[in-house]
Amino acid sequence: MKIEFFSAKKYDKLFFDEANKLHSFDITYHETHLGPHIVDIIKDAEAVCVFVNDKLSRAVIEVLAKKGVKIIALRCAGFNNIDLDAAKEFNISVCRVPSYSPEAVAEHAAAMLMTINRKTHKAYNRVREQNFSLDGLLGYNLFEKTVGVIGTGKIGKAFINIMLGFGCKILAFDLYPDSTLKEKGVDYVSLEKLLQESNIISLHCPLTKENHYLINKETINLMQTGVTIINTSRGGLINTLDIIEALKTQKIAALCIDVYEQEETLFFKDLSLEIIDDDKIQRLLSFPNVLLTAHQAFFTKEALKEIAEVTLNSITRLDKNDMPNDANVRLV
Template structure:
C-alpha cells in the first residue's frame, strides 16, 4: 500500500520517508490538498495532509469517491477539516495530538524579543552599513507583565521562559494549570489580562468560541506600548482591526507567525507573482511588525515527533486499532 503525503516541505521529506521505511510506501508531493489537487489521491486508501490543506465537504467527497478511507493530518490543529462530513463519508481522521511544545514556545519568544529589540530593522540597516541606533531602543522585560492566553503544554513552556525573564505572570484559560500557578501565575479574566499585560502571547486552539479572541475591543483595551505575539492560529486575531490600531501608531511591536487568510499564501513562493491580499500587504509594511510563515513548529525535534505520530496513526489504522489521536473513528 502506498500513502500519498500532501504539502511536504523539502526538509520534511527525508524524515517522512525514513519514518515510513519498513512499514509501507509513501509518496511525498509538495502540492497542498485542495479541491484542485484532491483527484490525484485517487487509488490511495490513506492520505496524509498538512495544516494548510483545505478539507471541506467537496474535497472530502472527492477523496472518498477516489477510494481514500483514512486521513492522517500532520498537525495538532484540525479546524481545516469538516469532521462531520468526514464521518458521513466514512472517512477515518487522525491528527498529531502532541509534539514538542518548546518549538512553538521558544519561537514565540523569538518573535517577542525581535520586535522588542528591533532586531529585523537593525539587521536590515547593518546590511547597508548603517550602524546608527536611532529608533532601535527596546525595553527590559524583567519586572514587566506577560499575559498568556492558553496555558496548556505550549503556554506552560512559554510561561517558564517568562518566569526566567523575571516577569509578572497573568494567565487566562478554561482551567488553571497547577505548574503555571506554582511559577506565580495569577489567573484573571481576559479583559483584565488585555488591559494590564505589557506582552500578550496566544496559545489557544482556533474554535468558534476563540475566533477573533483578540478583536477590536480587546485591541483597544491593550496598552499603547504593548507587544502582541500570535504563534497559534491566525483566526484568533481580527487582522483588519489590528491594522487599524497599527495605523493609529499603537503597540511597541506585533509578532505574527500565523495569519487568518494564510491558506494559499504561506508555504508558497509569491515573490514574483505578488500578493493580492491588501490586508497582509499593509501589515508587513509596519516597521514594528514581524510576520513569519507558520514556522514556529518547524524544528527537527518537533517534525520528527509529528512524523512518528503520523506513522503510528497509519499503522494503528491498518491494524484496526484506535489511539488517542483519532478524531473520526473507523466506520
C-alpha cells in the same frame, strides 16, 4: 498501504522517508494543497496526509470516501481545516499530532518578542551597511513586565516557563487551568482582566468557532496603549483589518505573527517574483513595528522528526484498528 501526501515540501520528504523505513508505506508526495481542485487525483489510497493549509471540506471528504480513503492524518496540532462531522459521517478516521516539540513554537514566540523589542533584525542590517548608530533601536527590559498568555496547553506552558525565566509576571487565561503553573506563581484571570493588564499578549490557543477573531476592535480597546501582541497559533484568531487600525493609531506598539488568516495563498511558497494582491498582508508588511514569519515556529529538526514518527505510527495503529490514544489521538 498507499498514502497520498499533500502540501509536501523537501523537508517533509526527508523526515517522512526516514520515518517510513520502519513502516514501508507506499507514499506519493504532492506539493499542492489538498482541496476540490486536486482531490480527483487520488487513486487507490487508503490514507491522505495533510497540513495546516489543506482544505478538507465536506465535499472533499465525500470524494475521499468514494475513493476508499479510510484515514486522514493531520501532521499538525490544529484541526480547524477539516470538517470533522463529515469525516464521522463517511466513517473516515482522523488523527493529528497534538504535541510535537511544544518548545519549538514557544521558543519562536520568544524569539519574535526579543527581535521586535530589541530590533536585532534592524541592527543586523545596519551593521552590514557599516551603520553603527543606535538611533531608533531603543527597546525595553522584559524583566517585571506583565505577559498575558491565552491558552496554557503544552505550547503555552512552554512559553510561560521561558517568560518566567526573564522575570516576567504571568497572567493566564484557559478554560482548564494548570495547577503546576499556579504553583509557579502564574495568575489565572478572566480574559478581560488579562487584556486590560498585560504589556505583552501571546496567543497559544486552537482556533475554534467560538474564538474566531478573538482579537478584534472590541478586545483591542480593552488593552493598554502600547501593547505587544504575539500570535504563533492560528491566523483566524486575529481580525487583520482591526489590527491594522490599531497599529495605525499606535494602540498596538508591536505585532509578531507567524500565522495569517489568508496564509494558504501565500505561505510555504516563493512569491518574490510575483505581484501579491493581498492588500492586508501588504499593509502589515509596511509597518516597521510588525514582525512576520511564514508559519516557521514549528520548524525545528526535533519537531519534524516527531511529526513524521507520530503521524506514521498513528496510521499504522488505525490500519490495525488499534485506536491511538495519548499522543496519537483519534478524533472520530
